[in-house]
Amino acid sequence: MVLAGAVRSTKGTVLVVGAVFFVVAFIGLIFNHLNSWDQPTRTNPESDGFSAPPANVVPGGAITPSTSNAPAPPPPPFGESAAALRNFYLKQLRKPSVKPDDERYHPWGAFNWSLPDNPRWKQRMGESLCIIDLDNRPFNESQQIFGPDAMTWDNALAVHGLSLGVLNHWIYAKIHGYKYYYVATEHYGDRRASWKKPPIMTKILKEHDVCLYIDSDAIFHRLDLPFEWLLNYWELYPESNSLALAFDPDNDWNKDRFGKVYLNTGFIVAQNNPTTYKILDTWQRCPDEGEPYPTCTEFRLNFPGQPTDQGGFGTFVRYNFSESIRELPCTEANGYPESDSGCKGQFIRHLWTGKHDQIKVDVGEQVPGPYLQMFHEQFKDEMDTFYMTERDLMSKGPKAATKKRPATKARKESGNGKSP
Ligand SMILES: *[C@@H]1O[C@H](CO)[C@@H](O)[C@H](O)[C@H]1NC(C)=O
Ligand SMILES: *[C@@H]1O[C@H](CO)[C@@H](O)[C@H](O)[C@H]1NC(C)=O
Numbered sequence: 207m208v209l210a211g212a213v214r215s216t217k218g219t220v221l222v223v224g225a226v227f228f229v230v231a232f233i234g235l236i237f238n239h240l241n242s243w244d245q246p247t248r249t250n251p252e253s254d255g256f257s258a259p260p261a262n263v264v265p266g267g268a269i270t271p272s273t274s275n276a277p278a279p280p281p282p283p284f285g286e287s288a289a290a291l292r293n294f295y296l297k298q299l300r301k302p303s304v305k306p307d308d309e310r311y312h313p314w315g316a317f318n319w320s321l322p323d324n325p326r327w328k329q330r331m332g333e334s335l336c337i338i339d340l341d342n343r344p345f346n347e348s349q350q351i352f353g354p355d356a357m358t359w360d361n362a363l364a365v366h367g368l369s370l371g372v373l374n375h376w377i378y379a380k381i382h383g384y385k386y387y388y389v390a391t392e393h394y395g396d397r398r399a400s401w402k403k404p405p406i407m408t409k410i411l412k413e414h415d416v417c418l419y420i421d422s423d424a425i426f427h428r429l430d431l432p433f434e435w436l437l438n439y440w441e442l443y444p445e446s447n448s449l450a451l452a453f454d455p456d457n458d459w460n461k462d463r464f465g466k467v468y469l470n471t472g473f474i475v476a477q478n479n480p481t482t483y484k485i486l487d488t489w490q491r492c493p494d495e496g497e498p499y500p501t502c503t504e505f506r507l508n509f510p511g512q513p514t515d516q517g518g519f520g521t522f523v524r525y526n527f528s529e530s531i532r533e534l535p536c537t538e539a540n541g542y543p544e545s546d547s548g549c550k551g552q553f554i555r556h557l558w559t560g561k562h563d564q565i566k567v568d569v570g571e572q573v574p575g576p577y578l579q580m581f582h583e584q585f586k587d588e589m590d591t592f593y594m595t596e597r598d599l600m601s602k603g604p605k606a607a608t609k610k611r612p613a614t615k616a617r618k619e620s621g622n623g624k625s626p
């Protein structure tokens with residue numbers, strides 16, 4: 207009896223303690239939730255945050271992961287099985303769910319998007335399609351993409367939002383077999399580093415058929431959806447199109463001096479054709495003194511409310527090449543639902559004001575639990591196949607500046623590439 211009573215009261219205590227813990231955790235969750243949404247909803251047209259690197263950074267120098275004072279990295283999760291688990295993810299969990307020209311795309315059976323008639327991209331493009339990341343910030347602190355330790359949800363608070371964007375781009379390329387590049391850019395003496403987009407894209411596009419540039423706070427929201435399908439959906443064909451960009455939300459602060467809403471230059475689809483190079487060259491020279499647009503110099507540097515490369519592109523360049531530039535709907539290729547901006551980011555999400563929190567939710571749902579650490583380990587392991595300095599890119603070209611992975615290892619680990 208005494209024993210039974212003791213057991214019962216212990217159980218009771220456990221229950222009470224459990225209930226109290228639950229209530230405290232629940233309240234904590236609610237407060238966290240309120241905090242994370244207590245953000246300004248104004249969308250900064252150029253919130254990608256290219257910045258001047260700290261003084262000790264060698265421009266365009268290779269990243270050197272720090273070893274000093276860093277906590278000892280945890281052992282890689284799942285050791286030997288990591289490769290098999292990653293393969294399961296890429297080949298099963300997030301495998302391409304439609305063919306490039308399948309008539310309909312029904313993610314989760316809940317949506318129903320269909321292609322226009324006569325889609326012309328019929329084959330998987332493999333490495334003739336490329337995805338470009340570029341930045342002049344080193345991102346080499348703890349829990350950043352080039353940091354000394356692997357990113358892990360065990361330390362979710364410290365995980366760096368923009369680094370998850372970069373990881374998303376690389377994983378998407380891996381799933382579909384596209385070529386991925388990361389370019390560590392130098393900075394311009396007299397203008398913001400984001401003005402590097404046109405010369406870098408020009409150099410890389412020469413060795414591919416189609417290339418995408420995407421900001422680190424933008425992500426491929428539907429990992430299973432092949433980009434060829436989107437090219438068909440948006441009717442982006444090299445004979446009739448050079449660049450495609452999405453509108454920004456329809457707000458006064460997103461308009462150029464003629465009252466037209468800017469195209470966001472954080473996501474750009476470029477076709478390898480002569481007009482594309484003409485546009486990129488004109489855009490690159492836009493903020494130069496004199497030709498081609500004398501007053502474009504005002505877009506060299508950013509200050510609150512002032513876009514730079516986007517301002518020059520939107521105010522001048524697009525009007526001279528309107529027939530070759532496709533304007534994509536904001537809700538399909540810009541914004542995110544929680545932004546309440548009218549732009550839901552149905553295919554491409556751009557988390558302008560959510561790059562510290564909502565991007566973690568979105569990428570966290572794509573790469574949950576140990577998958578974050580497992581893919582980040584692999585990303586760092588394969589860096590020499592995609593990472594290059596601007597100097598190397600400009601002198602050698604993208605393919606020569608990045609090493610090819612030995613065929614056997616690439617097949618075993620990543621299993622990507624062109625369809626047979
Ligand atoms: C990051 O990289 C830069 C440039 O290589 C280097 O100067 C700096 O010390 C690094 N910081 C850390 C924390 O590793
Ligand atoms: C999807 O939409 C098309 C028209 O665009 C329609 O013919 C088809 O029945 C729809 N399918 C489903 C499953 O709703």
Ligand SMILES: *[C@@H]1O[C@H](CO)[C@@H](O)[C@H](O)[C@H]1NC(C)=O
Nearest residue numbers: 488497498499522525526527
């Ligand atoms: C852009 O278009 C305007 C108006 O048609 C024209 O005057 C100007 O020369 C063009 N500029 C360039 C760089 O093509």
